[in-house]
Amino acid sequence: MTQTPTQAAPVITPADKSMDDIVALCKRRGFVFPASEIYGGINGFWDYGPLGIELKNNLRDRWWRDMVTCPPDGPDGRPLDIVGLDSAIIQNPKVWEASGHLAGFADPMRKCQKCGHFVREDQLWEILATNSKWFDDLLQQFTPHTGEIDTLRLMEWAKRKGKKYAPNLALVRNPEVTMSWFAQRINGQPDAPPDVQELVRYLATEQLHATGLQEPCPLCGGELGDAQPFKLMFESYAGLTQTEDSKVYLRPETAQGIFTNYKNVLDTMRVKMPFGIAQVGKSFRNEVTPRNYIFRSREFEQMEMEWFCHPDEAKQWYEFWVQQRHDWWVSVGVNPANLIRREHDCDELAHYSTACADIEYQYPFTAPGYGELEGIAHRGDYDLSKHQEHARLKLEYFDQQRKEAGEPEDKFRYMPHVIEPAAGLTRGMLVLLCEAYTPDDSRPSKVFMKFDPSMAPIKAAIFPLVNKDGMPEKAEELYRQLRKRWAVQMDVKQNIGKRYARMDEAGTPYCFTIDSDSLADDTVTVRDRDTAGQQRINISQVEQYLADRIDGV
Numbered sequence: 279m280t281q282t283p284t285q286a287a288p289v290i291t292p293a294d295k296s297m298d299d300i301v302a303l304c305k306r307r308g309f310v311f312p313a314s315e316i317y318g319g320i321n322g323f324w325d326y327g328p329l330g331i332e333l334k335n336n337l338r339d340r341w342w343r344d345m346v347t348c349p350p351d352g353p354d355g356r357p358l359d360i361v362g363l364d365s366a367i368i369q370n371p372k373v374w375e376a377s378g379h380l381a382g383f384a385d386p387m388r389k390c391q392k393c394g395h396f397v398r399e400d401q402l403w404e405i406l407a408t409n410s411k412w413f414d415d416l417l418q419q420f421t422p423h424t425g426e427i428d429t430l431r432l433m434e435w436a437k438r439k440g441k442k443y444a445p446n447l448a449l450v451r452n453p454e455v456t457m458s459w460f461a462q463r464i465n466g467q468p469d470a471p472p473d474v475q476e477l478v479r480y481l482a483t484e485q486l487h488a489t490g491l492q493e494p495c496p497l498c499g500g501e502l503g504d505a506q507p508f509k510l511m512f513e514s515y516a517g518l519t520q521t522e523d524s525k526v527y528l529r530p531e532t533a534q535g536i537f538t539n540y541k542n543v544l545d546t547m548r549v550k551m552p553f554g555i556a557q558v559g560k561s562f563r564n565e566v567t568p569r570n571y572i573f574r575s576r577e578f579e580q581m582e583m584e585w586f587c588h589p590d591e592a593k594q595w596y597e598f599w600v601q602q603r604h605d606w607w608v609s610v611g612v613n614p615a616n617l618i619r620r621e622h623d624c625d626e627l628a629h630y631s632t633a634c635a636d637i638e639y640q641y642p643f644t645a646p647g648y649g650e651l652e653g654i655a656h657r658g659d660y661d662l663s664k665h666q667e668h669a670r671l672k673l674e675y676f677d678q679q680r681k682e683a684g685e686p687e688d689k690f691r692y693m694p695h696v697i698e699p700a701a702g703l704t705r706g707m708l709v710l711l712c713e714a715y716t717p718d719d720s721r722p723s724k725v726f727m728k729f730d731p732s733m734a735p736i737k738a739a740i741f742p743l744v745n746k747d748g749m750p751e752k753a754e755e756l757y758r759q760l761r762k763r764w765a766v767q768m769d770v771k772q773n774i775g776k777r778y779a780r781m782d783e784a785g786t787p788y789c790f791t792i793d794s795d796s797l798a799d800d801t802v803t804v805r806d807r808d809t810a811g812q813q814r815i816n817i818s819q820v821e822q823y824l825a826d827r828i829d830g831v
């Protein structure tokens with residue numbers, strides 16, 4: 279075998295990556311397209327192109343393999359038992375009544391009194407910081423950490439840029455009065471370092487004595503009204519009549535279909551506590567502000583598993599699953615340096631939950647901060663108890679073996695507790711895309727997608743060096759052999775450099791080139807995506823070469 283010198287792949291962090299560039303590559307290479315693009319798109323919906331669906335399926339299949347077909351061993355070294363399910367997207371509305379979604383699944387929204395724009399209350403400051411033109415510009419007018427505030431500069435800003443970008447901000451509408459509130463704030467506490475949020479509240483407030491400090495609209499700077507609940511479930515009707523009685527909902531999570539089938543699974547499968555039921559599928563949420571590409575969309579996919587166990591063991595299982603799920607993301611190619619585990623504070627927890635941890639990733643749009651990728655919740659017996667009550671059906675677990683062993687009643691008759699690892703499949707795909715995106719100026723493509731080989735949408739490309747002299751025929755023979763096992767592509771167009779560049783952007787880990795030597799000695803060139811290094815191997819070794827590197831991981 280001959281080997282050409284390899285080059286080291288550059289190290290790059292999420293903060294160095296541009297989301298615009300990632301989105302452009304995904305469009306250019308057929309990973310993700312805006313839904314109904316030819317009609318101008320539709321906010322919060324995305325279509326997954328030929329490479330996107332392969333990547334998504336790879337992630338889904340790996341999850342299924344590692345959660346259902348071959349779950350990890352438990353803390354005692356014994357194999358865990360998890361079964362799969364595929365429940366309907368539309369269920370009897372009573373399911374959502376019992377689960378609490380009909381009454382409580384809503385976001386607190388505030389409406390701008392001036393321009394009518396809606397903003398989610400708990401995201402206001404995040405949206406101001408990342409998505410508000412005027413806020414960004416205003417911040418540059420003062421340097422809060424040093425405490426320096428140039429009143430004249432702010433007045434000047436109000437008259438010019440403010441008028442254009444934030445016409446409804448108090449500072450812009452009534453600069454003199456607003457600045458006098460502001461001056462009082464500064465004079466009142468000359469030594470305390472001013473806090474940006476508080477300063478901006480002053481600048482958004484015209485009549486402090488009448489209204490209290492205001493929070494401004496990210497769009498126009500106007501005053502925001504009180505928070506009102508905004509229901510997140512999409513509604514439709516089942517059947518011919520379209521009345522309240524025929525109203526149905528698109529599921530906002532896959533989990534409830536698992537709880538409603540808990541008894542069916544117990545009655546039909548030989549599962550024993552503890553065990554899990556897993557499901558992958560579409561969920562729908564009428565998100566108020568779908569944003570950050572496929573991070574928050576209105577139609578998305580989830581991979582959820584409900585782990586049922588004895589209440590006394592739930593805490594231990596919770597710890598187990600948080601660790602497992604973190605390690606799983608690392609196993610599909612996510613750099614652990616870009617992941618954190620964030621334990622929810624008490625005031626973030628649902629009233630029935632005793633613990634919840636998020637596995638968060640440093641997305642380019644959150645860096646240096648993090649955003650949720652997967653949540654692992656200790657849900658207690660909330661869901662089963664609610665369905666027991668609403669469906670009037672006994673859902674307690676009875677453990678014959680423990681009874682016969684003479685254990686006390688609370689050990690053999692109980693309502694199971696549930697640990698729920700809930701991951702976003704489409705959000706996970708975004709993580710793989712962000713993680714793989716690797717700018718590299720030394721290549722013709724200037725970028726390559728460094729997917730873990732097992733996740734790559736195309737596993738290998740086969741190129742005849744030229745489209746004649748028997749090379750295409752030999753290439754096709756190899757192509758036909760490999761496509762029986764993996765997603766591979768044969769490409770005969772353009773010069774070899776352009777073909778490599780295309781595969782670099784698709785994230786194809788290996789390219790095999792058939793040249794004139796191949797015809798003489800049955801060898802091919804393998805090019806490695808990450809190093810751009812090349813070596814020659816015998817054509818009969820190609821399948822094993824790929825198997826070792828793709829299926830072996």
Ligand code: ATP
Pocket residue numbers: 531563565572573574575576577578579580650651652653700701702703704705706
């Ligand atoms: P958030 O707080 O971001 O709205 P959540 O905590 O309500 O999310 P869960 O109900 O726990 O999310 O859903 C589990 C997982 O489903 C999330 O960790 C995320 O990966 C994914 N997910 C939730 N909402 C969306 C969405 N609108 N678009 C894409 N993925 C989503």
